[in-house]
Every structure is written in structure tokens, then in C-alpha cells.
Amino acid sequence: MTLPLPDNEDVRFIYENIDTHTDWFKDSLCMIASENLVSPLTRQLQVSDFTDRYAEGLPGKRYYNGNTYVDRVETRVEEIAKRLFNAPEADVRPISGTTANISAFFSFIKPGELYFAPHLNDGAHISSAKFGAGGLRGGNEMTYVWDKDLMNIDIDATRKLLLEHRPKLCLFGRSVFLFPAPLKELRDTLQEIDCHVWYDGAHVLGLIAGKRFQDPLREGAHIITGSTHKTLPGPQGGVILGNPKDEDQWKAIRRRVFPGTHSSHHLMTMSAKGIAFAEHIEFGEQYADQIIRNAQAFAQALHERGFTVLGEKHGFTKSHAMVLDVSEQGGGAICADDLETANMITNKNLIPDDPGTAMRPSGLRLGAQELTRIGMRESHMAEVAELFRRILIGREDPLKVKEDVIKLKSDFQSIHYCFTPDQPAYHKWRII
Numbered sequence: 001m002t003l004p005l006p007d008n009e010d011v012r013f014i015y016e017n018i019d020t021h022t023d024w025f026k027d028s029l030c031m032i033a034s035e036n037l038v039s040p041l042t043r044q045l046q047v048s049d050f051t052d053r054y055a056e057g058l059p060g061k062r063y064y065n066g067n068t069y070v071d072r073v074e075t076r077v078e079e080i081a082k083r084l085f086n087a088p089e090a091d092v093r094p095i096s097g098t099t100a101n102i103s104a105f106f107s108f109i110k111p112g113e114l115y116f117a118p119h120l121n122d123g124a125h126i127s128s129a130k131f132g133a134g135g136l137r138g139g140n141e142m143t144y145v146w147d148k149d150l151m152n153i154d155i156d157a158t159r160k161l162l163l164e165h166r167p168k169l170c171l172f173g174r175s176v177f178l179f180p181a182p183l184k185e186l187r188d189t190l191q192e193i194d195c196h197v198w199y200d201g202a203h204v205l206g207l208i209a210g211k212r213f214q215d216p217l218r219e220g221a222h223i224i225t226g227s228t229h230k231t232l233p234g235p236q237g238g239v240i241l242g243n244p245k246d247e248d249q250w251k252a253i254r255r256r257v258f259p260g261t262h263s264s265h266h267l268m269t270m271s272a273k274g275i276a277f278a279e280h281i282e283f284g285e286q287y288a289d290q291i292i293r294n295a296q297a298f299a300q301a302l303h304e305r306g307f308t309v310l311g312e313k314h315g316f317t318k319s320h321a322m323v324l325d326v327s328e329q330g331g332g333a334i335c336a337d338d339l340e341t342a343n344m345i346t347n348k349n350l351i352p353d354d355p356g357t358a359m360r361p362s363g364l365r366l367g368a369q370e371l372t373r374i375g376m377r378e379s380h381m382a383e384v385a386e387l388f389r390r391i392l393i394g395r396e397d398p399l400k401v402k403e404d405v406i407k408l409k410s411d412f413q414s415i416h417y418c419f420t421p422d423q424p425a426y427h428k429w430r431i432i
């Protein structure tokens with residue numbers, strides 16, 4: 001059902017722009033590494049009576065009435081999350097990866113205390129930085145030593161630094177997350193300094209749940225925070241999973257989620273997360289497998305066409321993500337703009353030792369998870385790499401290449417790896 005639009009300029013403006021956006025994305029190849037498409041069953045639940053309700057606290061301990069069925073659903077969604085991640089604890093209330101991270105910082109450190117996190121140039125998320133949630137908490141940040149050939153933490157040098165500075169908290173996980181974090185390798189040191197071990201799995205949550213990346217809760221992490229909408233293709237939201245060192249650690253997390261950083265969480269999203277988790281239990285391994293195959297095929301095809309793909313020493317990537325150094329092609333900003341003109345959506349990104357700035361960096365970040373979600377496989381990755389080459393190396397007119405992008409995309413219009421396959425992937429506002 002669709003509602004007729006009223007004769008109101010503001011309403012029409014908003015609806016019409018979303019209409020145009022959706023038509024554009026239907027014709028585009030989307031490679032932002034932090035995005036994905038929700039399944040039809042997940043999308044449907046974003047509009048229910050839960051959309052209009054409040055629930056503060058935990059199931060059975062609410063501050064409002066009317067939560068009988070909310071409590072039943074939330075208890076079940078927590079249980080599904082624990083099953084999916086084989087996690088002793090789960091909190092499904094955070095409304096984003098960032099609010100989950102703020103909750104973690106406020107649980108684990110006090111102002112002035114030292115924490116370790118990756119450097120922004122080495123792929124950290126802004127929430128871990130001085131001007132993000134870490135700084136908001138007043139924490140003192142030190143960054144891991146980075147091995148840019150391996151595109152990973154330098155284990156020996158970091159071990160030394162940890163023993164010397166003995167931080168209260170070590171945060172692993174990044175927004176440019178090509179290879180598993182060396183949790184196992186640093187485990188003894190982390191235990192020796194007795195710090196909180198926090199793994200930000202926002203990007204790789206779906207790969208972890210699909211058993212194809214690493215298993216942080218068994219490798220020494222006390223908690224995982226994450227977004228529920230990246231490689232885990234659910235609604236935009238957050239989650240915290242725990243294998244805490246003691247009861248107090250998990251209690252602190254719970255208290256920082258509510259009342260620390262949220263009032264009511266978003267019930268429509270909480271319920272939709274449950275559907276996405278249930279679908280991932282069923283299809284996640286197959287999906288994660290194909291994402292990684294596609295990312296590796298894409299990286300290889302780009303390398304063969306003359307691009308500088310980072311992480312070559314270890315086969316470019318073991319996740320959904322890839323990073324290119326495009327300084328020879330004009331830099332990340334120009335390349336991302338040219339690709340966008342041809343309906344290929346990517347983002348500019350800092351790379352290790354980048355001489356540029358966040359707005360004018362040398363790199364380009366790509367993700368294969370959304371192309372995989374619509375059914376693409378390794379051979380299609382080579383086709384996409386060729387479209388990149390034509391624009392960024394062959395200097396063909398992006399508007400001409402766009403015609404071929406639209407042609408390729410026309411065969412990939414439905415969602416895979418879900419309970420209702422073959423349903424359209426792109427929706428305007430006609431969802432009820």
C-alpha cells in the first residue's frame with residue numbers, strides 16, 4: 001500500500017528525493033564497506049507498533065507498563081544473539097555501533113586512564129580517537145605499532161609497549177579491517193597486564209558469526225561491540241556481546257547502555273535485529289564465505305589491472321574489505337568522485353603514513369559484502385575491476401562507463417542469503 005502525497009512542498013521534497021536516490025542506487029554498484037541491504041523480513045519489522053513504543057531497562061525490570069510482548073521479543077532476540085555468536089552474554093539495545101562504543105569506554109576507563117587503540121591512519125574508527133568517544137570519556141590514547149606491509153599490528157613491538165605502559169584497556173578492531181587482529185598472539189601479555197580487552201567488530205561481525213574471520217570471545221576478548229548493518233546485514237543498530245572476566249564487568253556494560261547512554265532503545269530495530277540474526281544462523285556461513293572469496297577475487301583483479309592494492313603480502317584481504325593506494329590516480333577524493341559519476345559508490349580513506357588529510361587522503365576503501373548480498377560472485381568482481389580500470393587508469397569518460405555499470409547491475413536486483421530470496425533489493429517508501 002502507498003499513501004497519496006499531500007499538496008505540501010516539504011513532504012513532497014523529502015519523498016521525491018528518496019525516490020530519486022533509490023532509483024540511483026538501484027542502478028549503482030555499492031561498495032561502501034560499512035553498508036548492506038536488509039532482508040525483506042527484517043525491513044518489514046521496521047514498521048510495527050514497536051516503532052511507537054518505549055521500553056527502558058531490561059526485560060522484566062521496566063520503568064513503563066505495556067512491555068509484555070516487548071519483553072518476550074527482547075529476551076528471545078538476546079538468546080538468538082548468544083546462539084549466533086556463541087556468546088555467554090548479549091545486549092541488543094545499543095542503537096548504533098558508536099553508542100555501544102561509548103558505553104564500553106564509560107565502563108572500562110576513568111578520565112585520565114590509558115587505553116590502547118589503532119591509529120586513524122591504520123584504519124581506526126573515529127569513535128576510538130581523542131576527538132571521538134575515547135576523548136569524550138577523557139581517556140589517554142596510545143596507538144599500536146603498525147606493520148604496514150602486513151597491514152596489521154606489529155606484535156613484538158606492541159607487546160613491549162604494552163608491558164611498559166600497562167594500559168587499563170586495549171581496543172582492537174578497525175574500520176579498515178583486512179586481517180584478523182592478533183588477539184591470540186597477544187593474549188598472554190594482555191592477561192599479564194590484566195587489562196580490559198575490547199574488540200570492536202563493527203565491520204566484521206557477519207564474518208565472525210559466519211565463522212570465517214576470527215573468534216574474539218575465545219581468543220581473549222571480554223566484549224565485542226558492533227554494528228548490526230555491515231557484514232552482518234541487519235537493521236542499522238548496535239550490539240554488545242560478552243565473555244566477561246567477571247560479573248561486575250558485564251554489569252558495568254549493562255548499566256552504561258541504560259541508563260548511561262540510552263533511554264528507550266529502538267524497539268522496531270531490536271526486533272528486526274532478531275530476524276537478521278536468525279537469518280544469519282541459517283545463511284551466515286555461506287554468505288561470509290562468498291563475501292571473502294569475492295573480496296579476494298576483486299583485490300586480485302584490481303592488482304592485475306595495475307592498481308596498488310594494500311596488504312599484498314598476505315593476499316590483500318581476509319575480510320570483506322580492500323584498500324587501494326590511488327595517489328597515482330589523483331588521490332582518494334578525486335577517484336571516489338569519478339567512480340560515483342559512473343554509479344560506482346566507494347569512499348576515500350586514509351592509508352598508513354598518508355601524507356594527505358581525511359578529506360584529501362591517498363586511499364580508496366572498498367567492500368564486497370553488498371555486491372555479494374545481491375548475488376555477485378568471483379567472475380563479476382573481475383568485471384567490476386575492469387570498470388574501475390577504464391575510469392581510473394584508462395581515463396574513459398565516467399558517463400560512458402556508467403552505461404555499462406547500469407547494464408551489469410540490471411541482473412542483480414534481489415537479496416540473497418535470506419528466508420525470502422528473489423524479493424526486490426531496493427525500496428522507495430512503499431514498504432507497507
Ligand SMILES: Cc1ncc(COP(=O)(O)O)c(C=O)c1O
Pocket residue numbers: 034096097098099101124125127173174175176200201202203226227228237238
Ligand atoms: C570500527 C567501527 N566501529 C564503530 C563504528 C560505528 O558504527 P555505527 O555507524 O553503527 O555507529 C564504525 C562505523 O563504520 C566502525 O567502522
